[in-house]
Amino acid sequence: MNSWLTVALLSGAVCFSIIVLTYAFLFSKYRTRFLSLWAAAWLCHAARNVAILFNVTFGPFQGLLLVEQLLVLGTASFLLWGSIEYSGRTIGRKFLIPLGLTAAWVPAAVLLAVPAPWFYIPTYFYFAAAQIANGLVLLGMSPKSGVGGRMAGWSLVLWGLHHLDYPFLRPVAWFAPWGFLIGAALGLLSALGIILVYFERVREELAQSENRFRSLFHSHDAPFILLDPDTGRIEDANEAAANFYGYTIGELRSMDISMINTLSP
Incomplete structure (x- = not known):
């Protein structure tokens, strides 16, 4: 079963590396802050898969466990931050305080050798809360005719809920590969949905610009x-x-x- 887990982790690392390149390309073309934040999130997630893969294959190592947990926080935080920037709002204390507390928990728990599932609970509950909030942000901005917002929003909500089982089911050998595959599928749906969200906005802005041009064109003396x-x-x-x-x-x-x-x- 460990070989299946290795395949699941390796597949996730490769898929999300491609997603990172896609977002990096979009950022190089459009130069928007939220695209860079989303790209950073997927980079953290791809690196997290690599860290778990090394730990499963060669470990366990406490240092890699620390890195993995910090990358989980990075993924959750950059994704939510990017969506908040996309919505035109700014990050507040409600975001920073739980992030700071959870980030402080990770090295403390490693030093104190806190056992599973207690070690994982703060990190993955933070991830779940951040992605549920992220999904609600995108759902709230989604036009009735838009597909991307609903796809990304509900995928992020489900992805967040899925992470609530990680502290308890990660040690279960038969379920771990399936858990990572389910998570990878929801993550990929989220990544693709966010791209659709962005291009739906670009299309809407182009349509508005064309309508303004046509209005000026036809009404001019x-x-x-x-x-x-x-x-x-x-x-x-x-x-x-x-x-x-x-x-x-x-x-x-x-x-x-x-x-x-x-x-x-």
């Missing part, structure tokens, strides 16, 4: 014609252009620029 630069076909015209050239807008849309006079008839 000056004659405007929109041309296809390759063919010279008239794609659109405003009422002022129709009045100027003596054609209806529908007629202008069926014409080539060379077919109309450059002066008013």
